[in-house]
Amino acid sequence: MENSVKVARVKAxxxxxxxxxxxxxxxxxxxxIEKGKYNPxxxxxxxxxxxxxxxxxxxxxxxxxxFE
Numbered sequence: 001m002e003n004s005v006k007v008a009r010v011k012a013x014x015x016x017x018x019x020x021x022x023x024x025x026x027x028x029x030x031x032x033i034e035k036g037k038y039n040p041x042x043x044x045x046x047x048x049x050x051x052x053x054x055x056x057x058x059x060x061x062x063x064x065x066x067f068e
Contacts, residue, residue: 002066004059006034008052023047 009019009030016030023044032038033048040048045060052059 001039001060002036002062003033004054005030005048005052008048008054008059009034012052012054014052019048019051022051 009016012019014022016034017027020027020030024047025044029038033040045056049056049059
């Protein structure tokens with residue numbers, strides 16, 4: 001799943017490990033999310049948004065045509 005987690009994390013001046021610690025998952029999972037190879041639950045998406053001070057729209061929104 002395409003997302004802007006890495007951009008938001010860097011803007012928030014967090015390492016992958018710091019973000020992982022903030023939301024209670026592993027650094028490897030953050031890496032997979034950033035690469036689009038892991039689809040986080042809505043709860044995890046929200047936790048990430050809160051940790052990087054972003055919104056779901058900014059970080060996880062995908063346009064309908066991108067599903068095709």
